Amino acid sequence: MLDQLPVGLSIAGALLLIALGLTFTFGQMGVINMAHGEFIMAGAYTAYLLQDLAAGQAVLLALPVAFGVAGLMGLVLERLAIRRFYGRPLDTLLLTWGVSLVLQQLARDLFGAPNVNVTAPGWLDGRLELAGMTIPYTRLFIMALAVACVAAIWGYMNRSRQGRRMRAVMQNRELAACSGVVTERVDQLTFFIGSGLAGVAGVALTLIGPIGPTLGTNYIVDAFLVVVAGGLGRLRGAVLAALALGLLNSFVEFWTDASFAKVVVFAAIVAFLQFRPQGMFVLRSRALT
Amino acid sequence: MRISHWRKMAVMATAAALVLTACGEGEQAESTAGGDTIKVGILHSLSGTMAISEVTVKNSELMAIEEINAAGGLLGKKIEPVVEDGASDWPTFAEKARKLIKRDEVATVFGGWTSASRKAMLPVFEAEKALLWYPVQYEGLESSPYIYYTGATTNQQIIPGLDYLKDQGKKKIFLVGSDYVFPRTANKIIKAYAAANGMEVVGEEYTPLGHTEYGTLVNKVMSAGPDAVFNTLNGDSNVAFFKQFKAAGGTAEKLPVLSVSIAEEEVGGIGVENVAGHPVAWNYYQTTDTPENKAFVEAYKAKYGADKVTSDPMEAGYNAVHLWAESVKKAGTTEVEAVKKASAGVELKLPEGLVTIDGENQHVHKTARIGVIQPDGLIKEVWSSEEPIKPDPYLKSYPWAQGLS
Numbered sequence: 132m133l134d135q136l137p138v139g140l141s142i143a144g145a146l147l148l149i150a151l152g153l154t155f156t157f158g159q160m161g162v163i164n165m166a167h168g169e170f171i172m173a174g175a176y177t178a179y180l181l182q183d184l185a186a187g188q189a190v191l192l193a194l195p196v197a198f199g200v201a202g203l204m205g206l207v208l209e210r211l212a213i214r215r216f217y218g219r220p221l222d223t224l225l226l227t228w229g230v231s232l233v234l235q236q237l238a239r240d241l242f243g244a245p246n247v248n249v250t251a252p253g254w255l256d257g258r259l260e261l262a263g264m265t266i267p268y269t270r271l272f273i274m275a276l277a278v279a280c281v282a283a284i285w286g287y288m289n290r291s292r293q294g295r296r297m298r299a300v301m302q303n304r305e306l307a308a309c310s311g312v313v314t315e316r317v318d319q320l321t322f323f324i325g326s327g328l329a330g331v332a333g334v335a336l337t338l339i340g341p342i343g344p345t346l347g348t349n350y351i352v353d354a355f356l357v358v359v360a361g362g363l364g365r366l367r368g369a370v371l372a373a374l375a376l377g378l379l380n381s382f383v384e385f386w387t388d389a390s391f392a393k394v395v396v397f398a399a400i401v402a403f404l405q406f407r408p409q410g411m412f413v414l415r416s417r418a419l420t
Numbered sequence: 421m422r423i424s425h426w427r428k429m430a431v432m433a434t435a436a437a438l439v440l441t442a443c444g445e446g447e448q449a450e451s452t453a454g455g456d457t458i459k460v461g462i463l464h465s466l467s468g469t470m471a472i473s474e475v476t477v478k479n480s481e482l483m484a485i486e487e488i489n490a491a492g493g494l495l496g497k498k499i500e501p502v503v504e505d506g507a508s509d510w511p512t513f514a515e516k517a518r519k520l521i522k523r524d525e526v527a528t529v530f531g532g533w534t535s536a537s538r539k540a541m542l543p544v545f546e547a548e549k550a551l552l553w554y555p556v557q558y559e560g561l562e563s564s565p566y567i568y569y570t571g572a573t574t575n576q577q578i579i580p581g582l583d584y585l586k587d588q589g590k591k592k593i594f595l596v597g598s599d600y601v602f603p604r605t606a607n608k609i610i611k612a613y614a615a616a617n618g619m620e621v622v623g624e625e626y627t628p629l630g631h632t633e634y635g636t637l638v639n640k641v642m643s644a645g646p647d648a649v650f651n652t653l654n655g656d657s658n659v660a661f662f663k664q665f666k667a668a669g670g671t672a673e674k675l676p677v678l679s680v681s682i683a684e685e686e687v688g689g690i691g692v693e694n695v696a697g698h699p700v701a702w703n704y705y706q707t708t709d710t711p712e713n714k715a716f717v718e719a720y721k722a723k724y725g726a727d728k729v730t731s732d733p734m735e736a737g738y739n740a741v742h743l744w745a746e747s748v749k750k751a752g753t754t755e756v757e758a759v760k761k762a763s764a765g766v767e768l769k770l771p772e773g774l775v776t777i778d779g780e781n782q783h784v785h786k787t788a789r790i791g792v793i794q795p796d797g798l799i800k801e802v803w804s805s806e807e808p809i810k811p812d813p814y815l816k817s818y819p820w821a822q823g824l825s
Binding site (some may be wrong): 137 | 469472473475599625627628631632635637639643656657660663664667668669685688689690691692693694
């Protein structure tokens with residue numbers, strides 16, 4: 132029973148990591164990026180490719196590299212396609228869904244259909260026994276990474292000039308443009324960071340899950356759930372939503388089973404959105420939509 | 421106005437094209453109207469969560485077809501495969517099966533992996549009176565006159581697996597499975613066996629296909645304190661389960677997990693360090709010691725790469741093609757009813773040893789083997805039934821199984 136607390140927290144950590152990138156691209160820019168899952172996949176495969184270079188430490192090396200790789204993929208997608216569809220969410224949805232299928236097939240051609248494996252670093256092989264609870268180091272690592280990412284994003288958004296510009300554009304695009312902010316540049320950067328965070332999540336997920344061409348499809352729905360429940364564009368909302376969903380999931384599953392826990396989580400979100408369609412936290416903005 | 425209209429059209433067309441290229445990747449061979457080839461359908465998931473496993477079966481089936489063609493073909497004609505993608509989606513399997521039968525007019529279809537896909541295709545094959553060769557171990561309790569089952573039924577895999585656990589002195593078993601027909605039916609049989617053999621089932625858990633979050637389930641297993649876990653998870657879930665089981669301190673010495681869906685092909689993706697030492701139950705391993713297997717493994721590696729491994733379902737798919745061809749030779753025609761009649765008792769020496777088609781239930785007689793996953797990723801046989809076991813899909817010869825079917 133008590134064992135479920137760390138499980139819930141670790142689910143929350145993983146949920147938060149996969150959803151963080153979406154709080155940028157979906158939350159801030161209103162772009163429904165169905166290929167977000169494939170950027171997660173790109174991060175996981177980056178760790179796989181770096182394995183030859185860094186042997187057991189691939190995961191650490193891969194974190195920054197995957198951020199860059201997935202970020203660049205996102206940037207290219209934004210430059211080539213998505214920017215032509217701003218303000219047209221349905222077209223964007225179709226487009227990015229198509230892109231996600233293409234990327235999946237590309238991964239299958241490059242790496243083969245079977246899953247690949249990334250060997251976790253030796254120092255993550257173990258577990259913490261604490262007050263009757265067992266927490267694997269891999270889970271602690273993911274939680275710590277999620278916290279670090281949230282802190283970094285918070286600092287960036289609130290303390291840096293670039294972050295302030297990002298918020299300005301999100302809250303009132305016209306006014307920001309009038310004040311001399313190059314909104315196009317800001318859009319590019321936002322998409323780069325959002326996609327890059329997906330890559331970071333992908334590296335972390337290699338520690339606990341499968342690494343294959345369809346990896347992204349396993350997580351994309353959960354990522355959107357967290358962002359929608361948390362309120363678009365709100366970091367605080369995403370953190371709280373991830374915690375709530377993670378804990379709810381782990382405890383319901385403990386008393387029932389995995390299928391039923393999914394049902395309960397979905398039902399809870401539907402019910403919640405009936406009362407608060409805008410999510411936990413609201414942001415007033417004149418975003419692209 | 422006009423420009424934006426055209427732009428919209430272009431977008432729609434691009435999106436549609438993207439979707440079509442991704443979904444409709446059936447490798448359509450040019451149809452040869454002259455009738456100098458025999459067309460057969462190959463229907464596996466080449467995309468989606470099951471692709472990891474099914475692509476390899478497709479490969480070995482294509483290899484068997486090439487072998488037959490290289491040896492002069494069948495009834496003087498070349499066999500021409502028509503490959504379709506079931507896309508890990510059960511209605512798609514039914515739809516593509518109908519397409520292969522009606523539009524491509526194939527002589528037979530080799531396909532399927534999950535029981536759900538087989539159950540979806542079954543009514544199609546029965547209605548169209550066409551043949552399906554299904555190459556994967558399954559939960560039994562089925563014997564369609566239009567399906568040949570070249571994988572193991574329960575008394576050739578699950579029951580030997582349980583016999584092995586019993587031999588090892590395991591009394592308390594925890595059941596873990598994906599939430600669909602195979603694990604649920606298999607676990608019904610396991611519970612009946614346990615009740616009759618003084619074993620106790622201390623837990624039974626199912627997770628949705630593609631589930632990757634096993635923290636809670638591993639906690640439940642650990643707190644129930646079983647001697648062994650019987651694992652019927654399928655596909656990607658195995659990776660997540662074994663990684664998280666090991667991270668939580670589970671080891672093969674303390675708590676062996678006997679799997680019936682993990683073969684050589686899956687070991688690499690799970691990571692051998694996560695799964696080495698755990699037992700599996702199958703009828704064939706890459707290391708199985710027969711001259712036919714040596715040739716099979718060599719041919720497969722030569723065709724698909726030296727780093728590739730062979731596994732039980734691949735071998736069963738390969739067998740299916742050869743058993744069908746042998747039945748056609750015996751019948752002298754590809755006509756379905758004649759092939760069915762001729763197939764009874766067809767016997768071939770295949771990689772796993774002697775395999776015979778059972779005339780009564782269209783399953784095959786095959787040898788059961790328990791293996792342990794080695795640190796090099798291969799599987800070493802530790803126990804075998806020595807002789808081929810007669811297939812008994814309804815477990816009629818087991819008194820404890822009365823009332824299951």
